[in-house]
Amino acid sequence: MTDSPSPATPTLGAKLAAEGFGTFLLVFGGVGTAVFASNLYTDPSPNAGVYLPVALAFGLTVLVGAYAFGPISGGHFNPAVTLGVAAAGRIPWRDVVPYIITQIVGGAIASTFLVLIGMFGPEGWLAGAQDAGFASNGWDEHSPGGFGLPAAIIIEIILTGVFVLVILGTTHPQRGTKLAGLAIGLSLTLIHLISIPVDNTSVNPARSIAAAIYGGVGPLGQLWVFLVFPIVGALLAGFAYKALFDATQKI
Numbered sequence: 001m002t003d004s005p006s007p008a009t010p011t012l013g014a015k016l017a018a019e020g021f022g023t024f025l026l027v028f029g030g031v032g033t034a035v036f037a038s039n040l041y042t043d044p045s046p047n048a049g050v051y052l053p054v055a056l057a058f059g060l061t062v063l064v065g066a067y068a069f070g071p072i073s074g075g076h077f078n079p080a081v082t083l084g085v086a087a088a089g090r091i092p093w094r095d096v097v098p099y100i101i102t103q104i105v106g107g108a109i110a111s112t113f114l115v116l117i118g119m120f121g122p123e124g125w126l127a128g129a130q131d132a133g134f135a136s137n138g139w140d141e142h143s144p145g146g147f148g149l150p151a152a153i154i155i156e157i158i159l160t161g162v163f164v165l166v167i168l169g170t171t172h173p174q175r176g177t178k179l180a181g182l183a184i185g186l187s188l189t190l191i192h193l194i195s196i197p198v199d200n201t202s203v204n205p206a207r208s209i210a211a212a213i214y215g216g217v218g219p220l221g222q223l224w225v226f227l228v229f230p231i232v233g234a235l236l237a238g239f240a241y242k243a244l245f246d247a248t249q250k251i
Helices: 012-037 051-073 079-087 093-118 125-131 149-170 180-199 205-212 217-245
Strands: none
Touching: 012 051, 012 093, 012 205, 051 180, 079 093, 079 149, 079 205, 079 217, 093 125, 093 205, 149 180, 149 217, 205 217
């Protein structure tokens, strides 16, 4: 009797390609919906936003990406998620830097294509979208609801942590569910519904970088918050999940 062959493990190159394409999809779909379908990002008046389509777009892109690319790379599409998953012991730390670089590049390529499309839009459209921040994250004058820096810090830590906990729980090797992609996508939709009015929702440094590079001096100056605090929330969630929920007892 011969042993059945074990499933082939994707190469690091395949994983990075999956992360790059998945992050491209996330930014192109989410930020694209924000700048094309919501006048919040072309006409920055207090009540101009159309939040539900934007929230759904981010959730749907993660849902689709999770099922398309998750079996290859884990479907992170987000440097904070990658760090949180590593903190929980789900991926080796040596893969973290290549994942993050690929995610940032994939997101930046996506926002570059959005700008390219905007160049052929109605007269003044692209300039208006960039003047409004190009769906970048921010606080004070760059917050849709006028929320300040402490609000942005708190909500990014909490919601990124919640997002990582959902991911770790639904994709657990023993306790996970085949509906993990659906749960993750819906949780990201909920996160956006909560926090778009506060800071345009980051919970993802790659998404924040991708928008800010075309959003002007203001969003670039505030970008550090959306790099640091999603990572803080993700690491706290990853270490906490490993300590609280992965402990076992001998029978």
